[in-house]
Amino acid sequence: MNRKGILIVVSGFSGSGKGTLMKELLSRYADTYALSISATTRSPREGEEHGREYFFITKDEFEKMIAKGELIEYARYVENYYGTPREYVEKMLDEGRDVILEIEIQGALKVKKAFPDTLLLFVTPPDATELKNRLVGRGTETLDVIKSRLDRACEEAEGMDSYDYLIVNDDLNECVEKMHTIIQGEHHRSFRNKAFMKEIKEDLQRLKGED
Numbered sequence: 001m002n003r004k005g006i007l008i009v010v011s012g013f014s015g016s017g018k019g020t021l022m023k024e025l026l027s028r029y030a031d032t033y034a035l036s037i038s039a040t041t042r043s044p045r046e047g048e049e050h051g052r053e054y055f056f057i058t059k060d061e062f063e064k065m066i067a068k069g070e071l072i073e074y075a076r077y078v079e080n081y082y083g084t085p086r087e088y089v090e091k092m093l094d095e096g097r098d099v100i101l102e103i104e105i106q107g108a109l110k111v112k113k114a115f116p117d118t119l120l121l122f123v124t125p126p127d128a129t130e131l132k133n134r135l136v137g138r139g140t141e142t143l144d145v146i147k148s149r150l151d152r153a154c155e156e157a158e159g160m161d162s163y164d165y166l167i168v169n170d171d172l173n174e175c176v177e178k179m180h181t182i183i184q185g186e187h188h189r190s191f192r193n194k195a196f197m198k199e200i201k202e203d204l205q206r207l208k209g210e211d
Protein backbone atom coordinates (compact mmCIF):
# COMPACT_ATOMS: atom_id res chain seq x y z
CA MET A 1 0.00 0.00 0.00
CA ASN A 2 1.30 3.42 -0.93
CA ARG A 3 1.72 5.21 2.39
CA LYS A 4 1.04 8.92 2.36
CA GLY A 5 2.22 11.06 5.25
CA ILE A 6 -0.32 12.49 7.70
CA LEU A 7 -0.20 16.12 8.74
CA ILE A 8 -0.47 16.28 12.54
CA VAL A 9 -0.93 19.31 14.73
CA VAL A 10 0.10 19.03 18.37
CA SER A 11 -1.12 21.84 20.61
CA GLY A 12 -1.32 22.17 24.36
CA PHE A 13 -0.79 24.64 27.16
CA SER A 14 2.67 26.08 27.44
CA GLY A 15 4.43 23.82 29.96
CA SER A 16 2.24 20.77 29.27
CA GLY A 17 5.30 18.95 27.94
CA LYS A 18 4.83 19.11 24.15
CA GLY A 19 8.47 19.85 23.41
CA THR A 20 9.67 17.05 25.68
CA LEU A 21 7.19 14.61 24.14
CA MET A 22 8.12 15.52 20.57
CA LYS A 23 11.82 15.09 21.26
CA GLU A 24 11.19 11.62 22.68
CA LEU A 25 8.80 10.57 19.89
CA LEU A 26 11.31 11.61 17.24
CA SER A 27 14.20 9.90 18.92
CA ARG A 28 12.25 6.61 19.12
CA TYR A 29 10.71 6.73 15.64
CA ALA A 30 13.07 8.89 13.61
CA ASP A 31 12.16 7.34 10.24
CA THR A 32 8.41 7.75 10.73
CA TYR A 33 8.10 11.37 11.81
CA ALA A 34 9.38 14.76 10.72
CA LEU A 35 9.02 17.74 13.03
CA SER A 36 8.46 21.08 11.36
CA ILE A 37 10.70 23.86 12.66
CA SER A 38 8.79 27.12 13.03
CA ALA A 39 9.97 30.65 12.49
CA THR A 40 9.54 33.03 15.42
CA THR A 41 10.33 36.59 16.43
CA ARG A 42 10.82 35.65 20.10
CA SER A 43 14.35 35.52 21.53
CA PRO A 44 16.05 32.14 21.97
CA ARG A 45 15.94 30.61 25.45
CA GLU A 46 19.17 29.41 26.96
CA GLY A 47 20.27 26.28 25.10
CA GLU A 48 18.04 26.90 22.06
CA GLU A 49 19.71 27.03 18.66
CA HIS A 50 18.76 28.75 15.42
CA GLY A 51 17.52 26.06 13.00
CA ARG A 52 17.03 23.43 15.74
CA GLU A 53 14.20 24.61 18.05
CA TYR A 54 13.18 27.54 15.82
CA PHE A 55 14.36 29.82 13.07
CA PHE A 56 14.82 32.95 15.17
CA ILE A 57 14.18 35.89 12.86
CA THR A 58 13.33 39.60 13.06
CA LYS A 59 9.83 41.03 12.71
CA ASP A 60 10.87 42.43 9.32
CA GLU A 61 12.04 39.05 8.05
CA PHE A 62 8.87 37.44 9.39
CA GLU A 63 6.64 39.92 7.58
CA LYS A 64 8.53 39.27 4.33
CA MET A 65 7.87 35.53 4.69
CA ILE A 66 4.15 36.27 5.14
CA ALA A 67 4.11 38.50 2.05
CA LYS A 68 5.81 35.85 -0.11
CA GLY A 69 3.36 33.13 0.98
CA GLU A 70 6.18 31.11 2.53
CA LEU A 71 4.19 30.25 5.67
CA ILE A 72 1.36 27.70 5.85
CA GLU A 73 -0.04 29.62 8.83
CA TYR A 74 1.11 32.10 11.43
CA ALA A 75 -0.17 33.60 14.66
CA ARG A 76 0.73 36.06 17.37
CA TYR A 77 1.29 34.50 20.77
CA VAL A 78 2.11 36.58 23.87
CA GLU A 79 3.69 39.50 21.93
CA ASN A 80 5.55 37.46 19.30
CA TYR A 81 4.94 36.01 15.85
CA TYR A 82 5.19 32.27 15.21
CA GLY A 83 4.72 30.58 11.81
CA THR A 84 5.14 27.31 9.89
CA PRO A 85 7.43 27.35 6.82
CA ARG A 86 5.67 25.69 3.88
CA GLU A 87 8.49 24.08 1.88
CA TYR A 88 9.75 21.52 4.42
CA VAL A 89 6.24 20.34 5.37
CA GLU A 90 5.21 19.70 1.77
CA LYS A 91 8.46 17.91 0.93
CA MET A 92 8.25 15.56 3.95
CA LEU A 93 4.56 14.70 3.34
CA ASP A 94 5.42 13.83 -0.27
CA GLU A 95 8.14 11.51 1.01
CA GLY A 96 5.55 9.66 3.13
CA ARG A 97 6.59 10.97 6.54
CA ASP A 98 4.07 11.92 9.20
CA VAL A 99 4.74 15.61 9.74
CA ILE A 100 4.19 17.18 13.15
CA LEU A 101 3.48 20.86 13.69
CA GLU A 102 3.78 21.87 17.33
CA ILE A 103 1.69 25.03 17.22
CA GLU A 104 -0.90 26.92 19.22
CA ILE A 105 -4.64 26.80 18.72
CA GLN A 106 -5.23 29.72 16.29
CA GLY A 107 -2.63 28.22 13.93
CA ALA A 108 -4.08 24.73 14.42
CA LEU A 109 -7.52 25.84 13.28
CA LYS A 110 -6.06 27.64 10.24
CA VAL A 111 -4.17 24.48 9.22
CA LYS A 112 -7.32 22.36 9.65
CA LYS A 113 -9.24 24.74 7.41
CA ALA A 114 -6.59 24.70 4.68
CA PHE A 115 -5.90 20.92 5.01
CA PRO A 116 -9.07 19.20 6.32
CA ASP A 117 -7.35 15.79 6.71
CA THR A 118 -5.07 17.18 9.44
CA LEU A 119 -5.08 15.21 12.69
CA LEU A 120 -5.42 17.52 15.72
CA LEU A 121 -3.94 16.38 19.05
CA PHE A 122 -4.16 18.35 22.29
CA VAL A 123 -1.65 17.69 25.10
CA THR A 124 -2.56 18.53 28.68
CA PRO A 125 -0.95 17.86 32.05
CA PRO A 126 -3.02 15.81 34.53
CA ASP A 127 -4.17 18.99 36.34
CA ALA A 128 -3.74 22.78 36.48
CA THR A 129 -1.42 22.82 39.51
CA GLU A 130 0.95 20.45 37.73
CA LEU A 131 0.98 22.86 34.77
CA LYS A 132 2.11 25.73 36.98
CA ASN A 133 4.70 23.49 38.66
CA ARG A 134 6.13 22.47 35.28
CA LEU A 135 6.32 26.08 34.05
CA VAL A 136 8.05 27.18 37.25
CA GLY A 137 10.25 24.06 37.29
CA ARG A 138 11.40 24.64 33.70
CA GLY A 139 12.95 27.87 34.95
CA THR A 140 13.06 29.53 31.52
CA GLU A 141 10.56 32.36 32.05
CA THR A 142 10.08 35.15 34.57
CA LEU A 143 7.05 34.97 36.87
CA ASP A 144 5.38 37.67 34.75
CA VAL A 145 5.74 35.63 31.56
CA ILE A 146 4.54 32.51 33.40
CA LYS A 147 1.46 34.46 34.45
CA SER A 148 0.75 35.48 30.80
CA ARG A 149 1.15 31.88 29.73
CA LEU A 150 -1.28 30.67 32.42
CA ASP A 151 -3.76 33.37 31.31
CA ARG A 152 -3.36 32.16 27.75
CA ALA A 153 -3.93 28.57 28.93
CA CYS A 154 -7.37 29.64 30.27
CA GLU A 155 -8.28 30.87 26.78
CA GLU A 156 -6.84 27.80 25.05
CA ALA A 157 -8.79 25.46 27.35
CA GLU A 158 -11.96 26.77 25.67
CA GLY A 159 -10.79 25.34 22.34
CA MET A 160 -9.82 21.84 23.48
CA ASP A 161 -12.93 20.22 22.07
CA SER A 162 -12.02 21.27 18.51
CA TYR A 163 -9.26 18.65 18.66
CA ASP A 164 -9.58 15.02 17.58
CA TYR A 165 -7.77 13.57 20.62
CA LEU A 166 -6.92 14.75 24.12
CA ILE A 167 -3.60 13.36 25.35
CA VAL A 168 -2.86 13.53 29.08
CA ASN A 169 0.87 13.79 29.65
CA ASP A 170 1.24 12.18 33.05
CA ASP A 171 3.88 9.47 32.66
CA LEU A 172 6.13 10.61 29.80
CA ASN A 173 7.00 7.14 28.55
CA GLU A 174 3.35 6.02 28.38
CA CYS A 175 2.35 9.27 26.75
CA VAL A 176 4.89 8.91 23.92
CA GLU A 177 3.59 5.41 23.12
CA LYS A 178 -0.04 6.57 23.35
CA MET A 179 0.66 9.31 20.83
CA HIS A 180 2.47 6.93 18.47
CA THR A 181 -0.40 4.40 18.65
CA ILE A 182 -3.02 7.07 17.92
CA ILE A 183 -1.14 8.43 14.92
CA GLN A 184 -0.35 5.04 13.42
CA GLY A 185 -3.99 3.98 13.93
CA GLU A 186 -5.01 6.98 11.83
CA HIS A 187 -3.31 5.49 8.78
CA HIS A 188 -6.02 2.78 8.74
CA ARG A 189 -8.95 5.22 8.51
CA SER A 190 -10.82 4.47 5.28
CA PHE A 191 -10.82 8.11 4.13
CA ARG A 192 -7.02 8.06 4.19
CA ASN A 193 -6.90 5.02 1.89
CA LYS A 194 -9.06 6.10 -1.04
CA ALA A 195 -6.47 5.17 -3.69
CA PHE A 196 -6.13 1.64 -2.25
CA MET A 197 -9.91 1.14 -2.15
CA LYS A 198 -10.28 2.38 -5.74
CA GLU A 199 -7.58 -0.01 -6.95
CA ILE A 200 -8.98 -3.09 -5.20
CA LYS A 201 -12.48 -2.31 -6.50
CA GLU A 202 -11.13 -2.09 -10.06
CA ASP A 203 -9.15 -5.33 -9.65
CA LEU A 204 -12.24 -7.12 -8.34
CA GLN A 205 -14.24 -5.94 -11.33
CA ARG A 206 -11.49 -7.18 -13.62
CA LEU A 207 -11.43 -10.61 -11.92
CA LYS A 208 -15.20 -10.84 -12.18
CA GLY A 209 -15.01 -10.08 -15.91
CA GLU A 210 -12.41 -12.79 -16.57
CA ASP A 211 -14.75 -15.82 -16.17
Ligand code: ADP
Nearest residue numbers: 014015016017018019020134138169170171172
Ligand atom coordinates in the same frame (compact mmCIF):
# COMPACT_ATOMS: atom_id res chain seq x y z
P1 ADP B 1 5.95 22.77 26.37
O1 ADP B 1 6.81 22.46 25.17
O2 ADP B 1 4.57 22.21 26.25
O3 ADP B 1 5.93 24.23 26.73
P2 ADP B 1 8.07 21.41 27.90
O4 ADP B 1 8.33 20.21 27.06
O5 ADP B 1 9.09 22.51 27.87
O6 ADP B 1 6.59 22.01 27.64
O7 ADP B 1 7.87 20.88 29.39
C1 ADP B 1 7.68 21.78 30.49
C2 ADP B 1 8.41 21.23 31.72
O8 ADP B 1 7.72 20.04 32.16
C3 ADP B 1 9.85 20.82 31.43
O9 ADP B 1 10.66 21.19 32.53
C4 ADP B 1 9.76 19.29 31.28
O10 ADP B 1 10.97 18.65 31.66
C5 ADP B 1 8.61 18.93 32.21
N1 ADP B 1 7.85 17.75 31.77
C6 ADP B 1 7.46 17.42 30.51
N2 ADP B 1 6.75 16.26 30.49
C7 ADP B 1 6.68 15.84 31.79
C8 ADP B 1 6.07 14.70 32.45
N3 ADP B 1 5.39 13.78 31.76
N4 ADP B 1 6.20 14.60 33.78
C9 ADP B 1 6.88 15.55 34.48
N5 ADP B 1 7.48 16.64 33.93
C10 ADP B 1 7.38 16.79 32.61
Ligand code: 5GP
Nearest residue numbers: 038039074075077082083084102103104107
Ligand atom coordinates in the same frame (compact mmCIF):
# COMPACT_ATOMS: atom_id res chain seq x y z
P1 5GP C 1 7.22 28.84 22.95
O1 5GP C 1 7.54 30.31 23.01
O2 5GP C 1 6.88 28.24 24.29
O3 5GP C 1 8.29 28.05 22.23
O4 5GP C 1 5.90 28.68 22.05
C1 5GP C 1 4.75 29.42 22.37
C2 5GP C 1 3.56 28.85 21.64
O5 5GP C 1 3.70 29.05 20.23
C3 5GP C 1 3.38 27.34 21.83
O6 5GP C 1 2.00 27.10 22.09
C4 5GP C 1 3.80 26.76 20.50
O7 5GP C 1 3.12 25.54 20.23
C5 5GP C 1 3.35 27.86 19.55
N1 5GP C 1 4.03 27.81 18.24
C6 5GP C 1 5.28 27.42 17.97
N2 5GP C 1 5.51 27.49 16.65
C7 5GP C 1 4.36 27.93 16.06
C8 5GP C 1 3.96 28.17 14.70
O8 5GP C 1 4.70 27.99 13.74
N3 5GP C 1 2.69 28.61 14.51
C9 5GP C 1 1.82 28.83 15.52
N4 5GP C 1 0.60 29.24 15.22
N5 5GP C 1 2.16 28.59 16.81
C10 5GP C 1 3.41 28.15 17.08
